[in-house]
Amino acid sequence: MQLPSSTLTPTRESRIDVKPFTVRLNLHGDLDFFLRSGARGRGVERSLGEKTSVKDVIEACGVPHPEVGLILVNRQPVDFRYAIANDANVEVYPVGTSYPNFKDKRLQVVRHVRFVVDGHLGKLARDLRLLGFDVAYDSQADDRQLLGIMDRENRALLTRDRRLLMHAVVNTGYCPRSQNAEEQTVEVIRRFDLVGSIAPFTRCLRCNAPLRKVPKAEVIERLEPLTKIYYERFLCCTGCEQIYWAGSHFSKLQKRLDQIRVNFAA
Ligand SMILES: [Zn+2]
Numbered sequence: 001m002q003l004p005s006s007t008l009t010p011t012r013e014s015r016i017d018v019k020p021f022t023v024r025l026n027l028h029g030d031l032d033f034f035l036r037s038g039a040r041g042r043g044v045e046r047s048l049g050e051k052t053s054v055k056d057v058i059e060a061c062g063v064p065h066p067e068v069g070l071i072l073v074n075r076q077p078v079d080f081r082y083a084i085a086n087d088a089n090v091e092v093y094p095v096g097t098s099y100p101n102f103k104d105k106r107l108q109v110v111r112h113v114r115f116v117v118d119g120h121l122g123k124l125a126r127d128l129r130l131l132g133f134d135v136a137y138d139s140q141a142d143d144r145q146l147l148g149i150m151d152r153e154n155r156a157l158l159t160r161d162r163r164l165l166m167h168a169v170v171n172t173g174y175c176p177r178s179q180n181a182e183e184q185t186v187e188v189i190r191r192f193d194l195v196g197s198i199a200p201f202t203r204c205l206r207c208n209a210p211l212r213k214v215p216k217a218e219v220i221e222r223l224e225p226l227t228k229i230y231y232e233r234f235l236c237c238t239g240c241e242q243i244y245w246a247g248s249h250f251s252k253l254q255k256r257l258d259q260i261r262v263n264f265a266a
Contacts, residue, residue, distance in 0.1 A: 005159055012174065019086075019087050019214070020046075020048065020049050021048055021072055021084075021085065021087045021088070022045060022046070022047055022048075022087050023046045023048060023057055023084055023088050023089075023090055024043055024044070024045050024089050024090065025043060025044040025045075025046070025057070025058065025061060025085070025090045025091075025092060026044075026068070026089070026090070026091050026092065027043075027044070027061075027063065027092050028091065028093045028094065028097060028135075029093060029094035029097055029178035029181065030094060031063055031067060031068075031093075031094050034061070034062040034063040034064070034067070034162065034175075035061065035062055035063075036062075038248070041160040044061050044126075044140075046060065046061070046078075048084070051083050051084070051085040052080065052083065052084055053080065053081055053083055053084075054071055054073060054078060054080060054082045054083075054090060055080035055081070057084060057090065058071070058090070058092055059166050061072050062162065062204050063092065064166045064170075064173070064175065065080055065107075065156075065165075065166065065170075066093070066102060066108065066165055066170055066171070066172055066174065067094060067095065067165070067174070067175065067239075068080075068092055068093070068095070068101055068107055068108070068171035069093050069094050069096060069097060069107055069108050069251055070091075070092075070093040070097070070105060070106060070107060071090065071091070071092055071093075071107065072090070072093075072098070072102075073089070073090050074088055074089055075089075075091075076104035077102045080107065080215060081108065086132075094194075095191060096109045096110060096111060096139055096191065100159075108172065109171075109172055109203060110192065110193050110235070111192060111194075112134075112156040112172055112192045113130060113133060113134065113194065113197055114116075114133075114134045114153065114154065114155045115136065115156050115188075115193070116135070116136040116146055116149050116150045116153070116155040116156070116157055116158070117133045117135055117136070117137045117148060117158045117159075118141075118158060118159035118160065118161060119137075119138065119139040119140060119141050119146075120159075120160065120161075120228035121138055121158060121159070121160070121176070121181075122137065122183060123181030123184075123187070124158065124176065124181050124184045124225070125137035126181075126205055127181055127182065127184075127185040127239055127256070127260065128185060128188065128198060129149065129190075129203045129204070129205050130145050130201070130203075130205060130253055130256065131185070131198045131199070131200055131207060131257070132197070132198060132199030132200055132201075132203050133194065133203070134155075134208065136149050136153065136155060136204070136208065139196050140214070140259040143161075143164055143167075145164045146159070146164070147167060147169055147170070149172065150169075150173075151169055156172040156174065156192065156235070157170055157173035157174075157175055158171070158173065158174055158176065158188060159173065159175065160175055160176060161175075162175060165203065170251060174187070174188060174192070176192050176212075178190050182256070182259055182260055182263055183263065184194070185260050186225065186260060186261075186264050189260075189264060190264075194239060195264065199259055201244070201250075202252075204238075204239055204240060204242055204244075206237070206238035206240055206242050207237060207239045207240040207242070208239070209237050209238045209239025209240065210237075210238050210239075211235040211236065211244060212235065212236070212238055212239065212245075213233070213235055213236075214234050214235065215234075215237040216231075216232060216233075216234060218233050219233075219236060219243050223243070225259065227245065227247065227262055231245045231246060233245065235248065247255045253259060258264075
């Protein structure tokens with residue numbers, strides 16, 4: 001008796017069902033930042049043996065999905081769930097590129113004013129607060145806590161940990177390219193279209209709560225003798241009650257702010 005060949009070799013046949021195919025990716029803008037340095041400036045080619053979502057194909061190259069603003073597969077815009085099962089050309093654009101034909105196909109929200117910042121980016125967190133932005137930051141927070149606060153409080157996640165940014169629950173996020181805090185701050189302002197929302201010295205650098213103006217009389221007992229003499233205007237944190245005034249501390253901050261503005265204008 002002869003069995004049909006499919007009964008003898010079922011797994012082999014099911015594998016044969018899916019014809020291997022090749023996906024060519026072209027990363028636009030600065031997205032090749034995420035490739036190994038040897039692979040930058042060239043297209044990426046992937047050989048696949050099974051139907052795969054375009055999101056997984058892109059992330060397998062190292063590009064986290066929150067960095068992707070538009071995907072074209074064979075010139076047609078698609079979303080992250082689009083499954084590729086045949087040879088395809090995939091164009092991947094960063095957020096903020098203008099693609100006039102596909103305005104309604106953007107995959108990311110551009111503007112976002114609330115953030116949660118990875119524990120390794122303390123200076124960036126401080127700079128963003130200095131500019132008046134609402135930034136959750138805890139140097140001890142682990143990945144789970146970062147994702148939790150991002151989700152509960154609808155914050156954009158800022159981290160240089162690409163794996164974390166690739167987590168399925170992340171909708172909005174950004175990986176600062178630079179290692180320098182001022183450059184990172186400028187990048188974040190650009191990425192999230194924040195230049196019109198900058199409001200310096202309105203938020204506590206320590207705890208993120210808004211500051212309010214207070215009469216000198218209200219805080220005078222907490223001031224050092226020289227501060228009492230030389231300063232008239234004071235701000236007080238509505239959260240931790242830290243007092244701010246235009247002392248040497250202030251001029252240092254002002255300088256830092258000026259540097260950020262110069263960078264932004266460049
Ligand atoms: Zn405070």
